[in-house]
Amino acid sequence: MSSPVPDDDAVGTVIHSARKLDADGEVDEFWLATEGDRIVETGHGETWRRLAEGREIVDAAGRRLTPGFIDLHGHGGGGYSFDNGPDEIMGALATHRAHGTTRSVISLVTNPLAQLRESLGYIADLTELDPLVLGAHLEGPFLAEGRKGAHNPEFLRDPDLEMIKELIGAARGSLRQITMAPERPNAIEAIEVLVEAGVIVAVGHTEADYDQTVRAFHAGARILTHTFNAMNGIHHRMPGPIVAAFEHPEITLELVLDGIHVHPDVAHLAFTSAPHRVALITDAMAAAGYADGDYRLGTLNVTVTDGKAVLSGTSSIAGSTLTQDTALRIAVERAHVSPTDAVEALTATPARALGLGHELGMLKPGYAADAVLLGHEWAVEGVWAAGRRII
Numbered sequence: 001m002s003s004p005v006p007d008d009d010a011v012g013t014v015i016h017s018a019r020k021l022d023a024d025g026e027v028d029e030f031w032l033a034t035e036g037d038r039i040v041e042t043g044h045g046e047t048w049r050r051l052a053e054g055r056e057i058v059d060a061a062g063r064r065l066t067p068g069f070i071d072l073h074g075h076g077g078g079g080y081s082f083d084n085g086p087d088e089i090m091g092a093l094a095t096h097r098a099h100g101t102t103r104s105v106i107s108l109v110t111n112p113l114a115q116l117r118e119s120l121g122y123i124a125d126l127t128e129l130d131p132l133v134l135g136a137h138l139e140g141p142f143l144a145e146g147r148k149g150a151h152n153p154e155f156l157r158d159p160d161l162e163m164i165k166e167l168i169g170a171a172r173g174s175l176r177q178i179t180m181a182p183e184r185p186n187a188i189e190a191i192e193v194l195v196e197a198g199v200i201v202a203v204g205h206t207e208a209d210y211d212q213t214v215r216a217f218h219a220g221a222r223i224l225t226h227t228f229n230a231m232n233g234i235h236h237r238m239p240g241p242i243v244a245a246f247e248h249p250e251i252t253l254e255l256v257l258d259g260i261h262v263h264p265d266v267a268h269l270a271f272t273s274a275p276h277r278v279a280l281i282t283d284a285m286a287a288a289g290y291a292d293g294d295y296r297l298g299t300l301n302v303t304v305t306d307g308k309a310v311l312s313g314t315s316s317i318a319g320s321t322l323t324q325d326t327a328l329r330i331a332v333e334r335a336h337v338s339p340t341d342a343v344e345a346l347t348a349t350p351a352r353a354l355g356l357g358h359e360l361g362m363l364k365p366g367y368a369a370d371a372v373l374l375g376h377e378w379a380v381e382g383v384w385a386a387g388r389r390i391i
């Protein structure tokens with residue numbers, strides 16, 4: 001294998017002799033060629049040699065090659081938190097990139113309006129500067145107090161159209177996603193305003209029943225935030241939001257598959273009940289890819305023990321310490337999801353949920369040159385993002 005230091009004079013890269021694994025399935029003896037930030041050609045066997053000139057050549061030696069992972073929902077990693085400014089965001093993203101995540105939506109926990117505006121402003125700057133940053137996700141403040149999880153209840157509130165307009169304005173086109181509880185007063189009208197502004201609305205941290213969830217979907221909501229967590233479960237007489245999401249083919253179901261948030265057998269149920277619609281997210285906080293200890297998540301204290309994050313002094317789960325390579329391994333080995341379906345849940349499905357399914361999440365010509373080389377037991381051995389080798 002060639003050195004991980006990119007050759008700046010190269011017009012691109014050829015990765016050959018790979019076992020390609022994306023949402024279309026597995027292919028042996030696969031190769032791809034990149035130019036700039038795109039994949040320009042793919043094929044199999046030895047035909048890559050005519051594209052070798054001027055390109056860096058990487059022999060994958062039969063290892064698996066997947067598209068770069070896309071994380072719809074995370075709060076930090078590597079000891080850094082997305083709520084603490086641009087330097088910490090870049091530090092956290094560097095940690096996740098080493099685990100295969102090439103594109104990330106930056107999630108913000110519930111905070112007062114002034115702080116959310118400030119955070120949205122610097123995420124807007126980063127989104128303009130760095131194509132690997134896909135924009136912001138507001139997790140709150142319009143969440144249910146009874147399902148608040150690790151969000152400070154002092155700052156939770158009903159949707160307010162003036163505040164929503166201010167948040168949309170502060171984000172300067174980079175507000176990708178917002179999680180809200182659709183049973184709160186004014187929520188349906190708020191969903192319509194947000195959808196009209198191009199924001200993807202997610203239902204989560206909610207006490208909504210089946211009917212309230214369906215109304216949110218009809219108003220334009222398209223994601224269920226960390227399915228099974230911070231919402232009503234499936235009851236045989238009260239189907240709730242999860243069954244509503246299973247039944248609606250336009251809905252993407254986020255899932256935190258760390259072995260803690262959801263039992264692997266229940267994760268399996270989600271994959272079979274909503275095929276091609278499960279997106280494996282991290283919901284990671286600062287301890288992901290880092291160490292046990294005491295942290296802050298927004299304004300709250302979090303203690304991490306053996307990789308499990310809880311609000312200090314409670315048993316309430318406060319984000320994860322997951323990275324997406326681990327989610328892939330748990331999906332295949334413990335939830336018994338096929339490698340193709342597991343990789344789809346980290347790549348093509350989140351890309352589609354963001355409306356980016358035509359350019360992210362597949363190893364095909366015209367798609368972004370984002371790829372992950374995986375060794376034994378799904379260990380990340382190489383990462384390319386927008387055509388550059390970063391690991």
Ligand SMILES: [Zn+2]
Nearest residue numbers: 073107139283
């Ligand atoms: Zn979250």
